[in-house]
Amino acid sequence: MDITLPIEGGRRATYRLVGQPVQPVAGARFSRIAYAAAHVVADPLAMTDPWSQPVVDWDRTMAFRHHLWALGFRIAEAMDTSQRGMGFDWASAKELIRRSIAEARTVPGADLASGAGTDHLAPAAAKTLDDVIRAYEEQFAFIEGEGGKAIMMASRALAAVANGPDDYARVYDRILSQASGKVILHWLGDMFDPALKGYWGSNDFEAALNTVVAIIERHAGKVEGIKISLLDASKEVLLRDRLPEGVVMFTGDDFNYPELIAGDGRRHSHALLGIFDAIAPVANAALAKLAKGDHTGYDALMAPTVPLSRKIFEAPTEYYKAGIVFMAWLNGHQGHFSMVGGMQSARGIRHYADVFRLADQAGLLADPELAVARMKHLCAVAGA
Template identity: 55%
Template sequence: MTIQLPDFKGGLRAYEPRQEPLALTTGSPFTSRTVFSAAHVVADPFADTSPDSSAAVDWDATLAFRRHLWSHGLGVAEAMDTAQRGMGLDWAGAAELIRRSAAEAKAVGGRIACGVGTDQIAAGTLEEVRAAYEEQLAVVEEAGAQSILMASRALAAAAKSPEDYLEVYGHLLRQAAEPVVLHWLGPMFDPALEGYWGSSDLDAATDTFLEVIAAHPDKVDGIKVSLLDAQREVDLRRRLPDGVRCYTGDDFNYPELIAGDEKGFSHALLGIFDPLGPLAAEAVRVLDTGNTAGFRELLDPTVELSRHLFQTPTRFYKTGVVFLAWLAGHQSHFTMVGGLQSARSLPHFVRAYELADGLGLFPDPKLAEERMKNLLSLYGVTQ
């Protein structure tokens, strides 16, 4: 059985999908690394919405996907940028997502950490930014989840110096009930975060970031670094206080960063582990046995797919993530909140399909093939 894919030269080419998925099963909890998958939300395809209206979420399908991740031993990083925070999901929707997912995590024994931001305000003074953070921190803590202090567009706009970041984050860490994860998201993921930590010079920004941690090491479980710069992450994690973890958010270089070196390693909090969940879990279990080569053998081939999904404009990687969830049968449609399914091109989808199929990511390759044919038909490609 073949599928006709556009060659983007005016013709079609035959592609033969694999017949069997990669054999992956659930297994024991991880012992060597803490691993979170930042999970996407499933839109309600029947809701009468527009890109400017509040998100309509299919809660059953959204929570079912989180149970899928938990079943493979992964933690869920909830209400993060993968869930379209600030790109279709507003704070009201995120708060409901946090409450529902935290309750589901408690019911099934899954690990969950949730994003705390300031997206209920578009802009404001430092005091208003701090109050917005406090409101969201209270929601996450009341839900019984770990908190991830996300980078704030409003803080980036309001802060005039590194000292403003030190003051706001210091205040939040002092009042946090439990140790939090600090999230440094680079401008490739969100251009509004340019100059975060008070400087566009990454060395200077790193010094400020480390100063926040050094002042409150007992309140920082770890840091999530999403700068797509492997060496910078390695250098940063070597400067962390004892007991503070580095969770890689580098969707370009994650295998080498998780594997680590003689001086340490990164844990993981990754958007790419949404489509790679079962395969990533299998790789970490191999790593748990001390078999670093086997871990790399499983995970290294996935990097080409990840770099494809996260190609510039990087912030639209969510479209590819949801596209693959649809092909894999985790949802019945390819619709996204905010209409973001239109954010990538047909060539992008075609390449994502081929790469994911080659990795054996689709539990039912026949279903993925049929759905890919349906998508192609919408673009005028007949089989």
């Protein structure tokens, strides 16, 4: 099957599909905890002001979560993959969290954790650390009140008001000491969100690492694990090696996840990844092989997904959500390629053409004929 796609220099070239769709393993058991950070499906017919008034297609959004649960994944709900802070506000996130927690109760074995941040507090409106603490408390109270588990997201407001490591320690000490259950922490790098530059009170990684480790050690009984998203495997390993007993590492490294999940023979990372939204069938099959000790089979399946993930998460990295939703559209999980905030416009047609090619090569076009038809339509709309 052939398709004409745009390439460099304003030219077009014929691409012949080569991939065979990878079949997921039904009822697979994993040897790693695997969270997929899930996207939301917009309702394009109901959005009259898509830049400022998100409208969600709740049926398709919940259906996608059932797709992930059926493949054996836990769900990281209302995280940056759902466009938190980029078109998806706290009021919408509350409804998403409420619905997802209720939906999970209808699925045997389903699990999820939800993002608790401070995004209803504008960074410019935060004047003191107490403002940030109150914002975190509000979101934690909602999630825990719904019976959910919280992921403590990085805070733009805290980054704006904090004067150094001690201020971060004060906020995290307060929130973790009050949490009713175990919490997952999230260290999100500024490549994902430029407003988080200098998080933990320093631009120096070693200093930031010491601050994080000290917080975790003080609250080891309240911290299930920490997700680190710095796109640097060596930094993740340094933190992983310093975690106290019983606290796990969740890789958020969408560039180097296969090797981090596989481990180094001493330790390994678990996963909390946005790319798992897009590569769920292959990740399912690969993790099933890893659980059986088949490292060669795991590597063979995972390796072709890495170029795809690096393309989706290329700079400006914060726009990766567009590639995630594009993949869901190509694979028939939603009937349109429209996003909250009009985010589909954040990437150009050549980017999407590259994602299409790499998805094919990774065995991630579940129905190649459908994917080709939709890609042709997108190219036509883009004038390509």
